[in-house]
Amino acid sequence: MLGAIARRLAGMLAVMFIVATMVFFLTRLAPGDPASLMLGDQATAADIAALRKTYGLDQPILVQYVLWLKEVASGNLGQSIFLQRPVLQAIGERAEPTFFLALFSILIAALIGIPAGIASAVWRGRHADQTVSGMAMLAASIPSFWLGLLFIQFFSVRLGWFPVAGYGDPGAGLAQRLYHLVLPATVLGIVNSALITRFTRASMLDVLSEDYVRTARAKGLPENRIVLRHALGNALVPIITVVGLTAALLVGGAIITETVFGLPGIGNLVVSAVLRRDYPVIQGALIVIAGIYVMINFAIDVIYTLVDPRVKT
Amino acid sequence: MSDHTKGTSQQGWSRRELAKFIAGAGLLASLPAGSAALAQGAKSVNLAMIGEPQTLDPMASTADLVSGIMMHVYESLYTWDADLNPKPMLAADMPKVSTNGLSYEIEIRKGVKLHSGRDLDVEDVIASLKRWMEMTPRGKAVAASVDKMEAKGSHGLTISLKAPVPALLTHMALPSGYAAIMAKESIATPLVNFVGTGPYKFQERRPDQFVILTKFDGYSARSEPANGYAGKREAKIAELRFIPVPNPNTRVEGVVAGQYHFAEQLPVDSYKRIASTASIKPLLVMPYGFPYFVLNTKQGPFADKKIRQAYQLALNSTEMMLAAFGDERFFKATAAHFPKASPFHSEAGGAAYNKGDAAAAKKLLAEAKYDGSTIRILNSKQFEFHHRMALVMAENLKEAGFKVQLDVVDWATLVQRRADTNLYDVYVTHSSFLPEPMLSPPQLGVGAPGGWDSPAKNVALAAFNAESDPVKRGALWAKVQEVVYDEVPYIRVGDFAALSATSAKMTGLVPMPSPAFWNVDLA
Numbered sequence: 036m037l038g039a040i041a042r043r044l045a046g047m048l049a050v051m052f053i054v055a056t057m058v059f060f061l062t063r064l065a066p067g068d069p070a071s072l073m074l075g076d077q078a079t080a081a082d083i084a085a086l087r088k089t090y091g092l093d094q095p096i097l098v099q100y101v102l103w104l105k106e107v108a109s110g111n112l113g114q115s116i117f118l119q120r121p122v123l124q125a126i127g128e129r130a131e132p133t134f135f136l137a138l139f140s141i142l143i144a145a146l147i148g149i150p151a152g153i154a155s156a157v158w159r160g161r162h163a164d165q166t167v168s169g170m171a172m173l174a175a176s177i178p179s180f181w182l183g184l185l186f187i188q189f190f191s192v193r194l195g196w197f198p199v200a201g202y203g204d205p206g207a208g209l210a211q212r213l214y215h216l217v218l219p220a221t222v223l224g225i226v227n228s229a230l231i232t233r234f235t236r237a238s239m240l241d242v243l244s245e246d247y248v249r250t251a252r253a254k255g256l257p258e259n260r261i262v263l264r265h266a267l268g269n270a271l272v273p274i275i276t277v278v279g280l281t282a283a284l285l286v287g288g289a290i291i292t293e294t295v296f297g298l299p300g301i302g303n304l305v306v307s308a309v310l311r312r313d314y315p316v317i318q319g320a321l322i323v324i325a326g327i328y329v330m331i332n333f334a335i336d337v338i339y340t341l342v343d344p345r346v347k348t
Numbered sequence: 349m350s351d352h353t354k355g356t357s358q359q360g361w362s363r364r365e366l367a368k369f370i371a372g373a374g375l376l377a378s379l380p381a382g383s384a385a386l387a388q389g390a391k392s393v394n395l396a397m398i399g400e401p402q403t404l405d406p407m408a409s410t411a412d413l414v415s416g417i418m419m420h421v422y423e424s425l426y427t428w429d430a431d432l433n434p435k436p437m438l439a440a441d442m443p444k445v446s447t448n449g450l451s452y453e454i455e456i457r458k459g460v461k462l463h464s465g466r467d468l469d470v471e472d473v474i475a476s477l478k479r480w481m482e483m484t485p486r487g488k489a490v491a492a493s494v495d496k497m498e499a500k501g502s503h504g505l506t507i508s509l510k511a512p513v514p515a516l517l518t519h520m521a522l523p524s525g526y527a528a529i530m531a532k533e534s535i536a537t538p539l540v541n542f543v544g545t546g547p548y549k550f551q552e553r554r555p556d557q558f559v560i561l562t563k564f565d566g567y568s569a570r571s572e573p574a575n576g577y578a579g580k581r582e583a584k585i586a587e588l589r590f591i592p593v594p595n596p597n598t599r600v601e602g603v604v605a606g607q608y609h610f611a612e613q614l615p616v617d618s619y620k621r622i623a624s625t626a627s628i629k630p631l632l633v634m635p636y637g638f639p640y641f642v643l644n645t646k647q648g649p650f651a652d653k654k655i656r657q658a659y660q661l662a663l664n665s666t667e668m669m670l671a672a673f674g675d676e677r678f679f680k681a682t683a684a685h686f687p688k689a690s691p692f693h694s695e696a697g698g699a700a701y702n703k704g705d706a707a708a709a710k711k712l713l714a715e716a717k718y719d720g721s722t723i724r725i726l727n728s729k730q731f732e733f734h735h736r737m738a739l740v741m742a743e744n745l746k747e748a749g750f751k752v753q754l755d756v757v758d759w760a761t762l763v764q765r766r767a768d769t770n771l772y773d774v775y776v777t778h779s780s781f782l783p784e785p786m787l788s789p790p791q792l793g794v795g796a797p798g799g800w801d802s803p804a805k806n807v808a809l810a811a812f813n814a815e816s817d818p819v820k821r822g823a824l825w826a827k828v829q830e831v832v833y834d835e836v837p838y839i840r841v842g843d844f845a846a847l848s849a850t851s852a853k854m855t856g857l858v859p860m861p862s863p864a865f866w867n868v869d870l871a
């Protein structure tokens with residue numbers, strides 16, 4: 036077991052190295068120059084060259100890569116060109132809203148998606164199934180920015196129940212900050228519930244047609260017990276996968292939702308960095324996101340072994 | 349580590365807070381209307397800005413967003429009145445200029461307090477101006493003509509020039525990459541202590557959440573009546589909160605819902621909604637800026653002046669501005685590069701403007717023996733109005749017989765590509781409206797994208813830049829404008845307005861390029 040975990044960890048490190056390398060070179064391949072953007076259209080070529088030198092952008096790309104990799108290996112993700120602060124600090128300042136938004140969204144998505152998928156599978160072909168499938172299709176098709184603006188219009192402007200945007204007034208406690216996440220988390224939860232519903236339905240349909248389910252029914256076990264204990268327990272592996280991967284994606288920043296609701300999250304940070312070609316922030320944030328993604332994948336694998344002992348780590 | 353960013357300590361949470369949240373969530377239905385539930389103290393305002401300022405150092409960036417916030421903290425020697433004429437702010441009066449225009453004697457106002465509590469003196473001014481001349485593009489341009497700066501006593505300053513700089517005061521008054529006066533002991537790069545003389549002082553910045561400025565009780569106001577940015581300044585609101593809200597629709601909804609007291613740069617199609625909502629009112633600033641197209645005069649088809657003139661003849665500016673801004677309330681298609689109130693107002697050369705004459709353009713193209721080379725229109729969808737204008741421009745050009753190609757890229761790519769004349773024939777951009785011709789567009793200077801350089805340009809601009817008399821400069825600008833219309837290094841498409849919205853309770857906000865919140869109150 037320990038050996039298997041060690042092998043997985045080594046694999047994760049290799050993945051992170053590949054990600055870091057790809058992120059670095061793909062970022063530099065994109066046209067655009069942070070120095071030109073920062074200095075504006077009145078800057079001379081000499082000004083731009085001087086600023087490029089300040090940030091080491093004048094050096095050969097391989098030299099930049101090696102220097103950066105050394106820093107990353109020592110835990111330093113560099114200094115943001117535009118934010119004038121360490122990348123890790125910039126990410127840390129934005130981690131809380133992104134984390135809680137991801138957590139609440141995935142909870143809402145699972146609370147909607149898993150029961151809806153079960154109902155859809157149990158009543159396959161009936162009105163309930165058609166309704167759930169239709170709603171899932173609708174949720175998957177709705178752009179999150181549109182749903183977000185609709186929610187703002189209705190719940191914030193018309194009813195006045197929630198703030199339009201932001202993450203709380205200065206000095207706001209956690210309760211007020213989280214209160215600002217209710218609408219965006221609901222929007223993301225609804226949108227992401229579609230996939231969970233579809234996966235739960237498909238997985239449950241597979242399991243419900245298994246011999247042991249037929250045997251359980253023949254033994255006269257209550258239908259609730261058959262569905263929730265025997266069928267759902269065995270259908271969980273793909274459901275956990277999709278919930279886990281959705282969570283990983285959300286931790287990386289729900290870019291559009293963060294923008295619409297004016298949330299100071301990691302998604303906003305990455306988008307701004309890409310538009311400004313703030314290389315250290317793009318590289319640093321993507322490495323952190325990739326790291327979280329890899330960790331969640333690892334956690335999913337561990338959970339598999341707990342849910343289904345047949346699966347070996 | 350930047351110590352001007354507080355707040356991470358406030359990100360912590362406790363079980364008690366979590367319990368509060370859960371209880372709060374359960375009581376949502378019983379909450380009063382949202383805006384009331386979120387109301388600030390009576391004397392603080394939430395101001396929705398277009399994004400996060402990249403820095404709070406007013407000399408480290410020319411972005412309007414940076415100066416729009418920090419102009420409340422830092423003042424300059426001169427500033428603009430409502431007609432964008434330079435007027436004294438930290439200077440006691442207008443300078444005494446020698447007859448040859450090479451010496452400026454400036455008296456600094458006495459008794460002006462810095463936010464640190466100390467009195468401002470000439471050493472602070474010299475240190476700040478030096479930093480401005482070392483750091484900012486416009487400061488560097490001025491520095492090239494500055495011989496020396498000398499203190500005369502504790503509040504006198506003499507600037508000696510090697511060559512006249514007729515726009516010196518305008519440069520000093522310009523609130524963008526500006527000549528902010530700061531306490532000399534606070535000067536550092538990066539700037540971490542923001543010690544100025546303004547009616548507001550820096551309180552806190554939390555990235556992507558807010559910048560907070562609070563009233564400076566020791567502020568020393570001028571005695572003249574307020575006029576634009578000039579005259580008496582008074583902080584009537586205790587706390588200004590500048591909040592980045594990048595999504596324009598969210599800014600609209602936020603100001604409609606009452607969460608924001610002010611929202612800037614709103615989509616023009618929200619005007620009707622704003623105007624019909626009793627709790628808010630629209631605010632239009634005209635002219636706010638101007639879109640312009642820069643032609644590659646170095647190489648490719650547009651190296652030929654006749655082809656550039658044919659291009660100019662083909663364009664219908666009114667159509668382009670309509671496509672970009674939707675309604676005539678928000679733009680003005682005008683040949684004059686400066687409005688009527690400006691000493692630089694002139695229609696000179698304007699006969700070539702906004703013709704949309706495909707037949708005449710075709711004829712000129714035939715005379716120029718245009719070989720059908722593709723015209724590459726570099727533009728970015730990041731500014732939606734740029735792209736909409738590029739689409740109309742392409743149709744105008746096709747009608748006149750040009751072969752065109754739209755190169756749509758993100759803004760960062762455009763900024764890089766415009767520096768290489770191999771990569772475009774024309775690009776779309778825009779500028780804020782500035783009252784002095786030499787401040788924008790940069791094509792009037794040397795070495796700007798597009799590579800415009802010609803004897804006619806050099807003669808006209810040399811005469812203009814050597815003249816200090818404002819009346820004579822007006823006439824000389826007309827000649828420069830004529831050359832621009834004749835040589836077509838760029839097309840100034842027209843003027844556009846900025847639409848903002850404020851709470852109906854907000855009083856005293858005057859339409860200026862960057863909104864200033866001193867003298868503003870909440871009824």
